[in-house]
Amino acid sequence: MRRLFPVLALCLALPAFANEPVEAFPAGRQMRICWLRGNGCSTWPNLKKSSCTPPAARCAAVAKPAVTAASVGTSNAARALAAPVMAERRTRHGRNREVAGVIRALVLGAAMVAPAAAYAASEDGTLIVGRAVVVDGDTIKIGSIAIRIHGIDATEQSQTCSTRSGQQWNCGEAATGAMADLVRNQVVECVPLDTDAYRRIVARCHAGGLDLGAEMVGRGLAWAYHRYSDAYAGAERVAHAGNKGIWRGKSQPAWDYRANRWTRAIAEAPKGCPIKGNISNKGERIYHTPWSPAYAKTRIDENKGERWFCDEAAAIAAGWRAARWR
Known part of the structure; x- marks a missing residue:
């Protein structure tokens, strides 16, 4: 008490x-x-x-x-x-x-x-100020606070894109790597603007004098998230005109990529709840969404306390964290 x-x-x-x-x-x-x-x-x-x-x-x-x-x-x-x-x-x-x-x-x-x-x-x-840990191309953590970068939607870690000649490249890994490079050895400053459905803070963030959202969109590794903001519409137009990153060829927007993976996973998941709540060898509770690179190889053993979740908010509320790739 x-x-x-x-x-x-x-x-x-x-x-x-x-x-x-x-x-x-x-x-x-x-x-x-x-x-x-x-x-x-x-x-x-x-x-x-x-x-x-x-x-x-x-x-x-x-x-x-x-x-x-x-x-x-x-x-x-x-x-x-x-x-x-x-x-x-x-x-x-x-x-x-x-x-x-x-x-x-x-x-x-x-x-x-x-x-x-x-x-x-x-x-x-x-x-919110501090050293950042990168979750993926549009999400970081400062301390225990998960922060979704405002106004962008980056390629997912497991996502691939193609050039105009049809050559495939790992655009998702490139996005996560770019975010890691931007925050490495930097003090990151984030101004909270909103929260999302998963109780993450949505914020505009800077590191080393650079706007992280503008950098990711400008490098062609994230889309301007017009559904929520047009803050980086200009940066997107410049990246598109310069054939940078995702604009080098045909690429599926991250939101469509997630939706397609989600639909397929629901059909195979118990009770239509496709998020896998895994417990690692170190005892960490980590959840994997259908667009996670480790999703297919992750097996759930409910006898060990592992479980399935219907959405990310439920996983977070139960004490699981999202998988990190850096």
């Missing part, structure tokens, strides 16, 4: 400090924090520069006593830790209160358990 008190304290503190955005930086399982008041800064107590301060920071990062799930209460520490998730973006992105609340909950939960990510306030709203 004691473990619930810090969480309750943070939740109760949220409404009171909505207008005080925070810079928060990880240090092991501690955090360095400073928060903003108007045009000035209030700091926790001993000022010290930090190499991980994002460009948008208006306060210097500061060293402070440990703020952990066990030590947070109704003190200034709780106030400082609670505030980052309240640094909401304004409604110019059309995000309603319900979506904003989900983002708050996701970032707050990560602040408690994922020291690999920092949560900072920019003029536009909350930044």
Whole structure:
């Protein structure tokens, strides 16, 4: 029961400090924090520069006593830790209160358990900052937060494309590799814009001064996801005109590729639930969608606790994570 008190304290503190955005930086399982008041800064107590301060920071990062799930209460520490998730973006992105609340909950939960990510306030709203792990060509993880890159749909890892001469090439592997190259040895900054059906944060992300979405579309390794945004329509036109990547020949859009694989897998899956919830030799719970490269060779043994899922949201809720290829 004691473990619930810090969480309750943070939740109760949220409404009171909505207008005080925070810079928060990880240090092991501690955090360095400073928060903003108007045009000035209030700091926790001993000022010290930090190499991980994002460009948008208006306060210097500061060293402070440990703020952990066990030590947070109704003190200034709780106030400082609670505030980052309240640094909401304004409604110019059309995000309603319900979506904003989900983002708050996701970032707050990560602040408690994922020291690999920092949560900072920019003029536009909350930044998620840290080293990224690549899931595929349009999805990364910073700490425990899964982030879907806004406005793009990259080729799937198992997908192949063709040139005009009919030659096949591994466009899915190329997309995942390109994303890995873009974030390698970089601090990635993501501005949350929305959440998707799988409770991933949808965000615009930059690394090394480059817009990850624009780079992927511009290199011809992702489509502009017009169903949700036209942010990268211009980059797509340039890539198409330059015969880059997927535009070198006939390529099936990623959304059609997934739909076709899904339809075929449903016909063969128990009770029409085609996602395979595998448990690895290391005990990791990993799920494979029908477009996963390892899908065909993955066998499910329900006697070992492995299981089938009808959708990704159910797999994630049950504690499984998506397969990663980098």
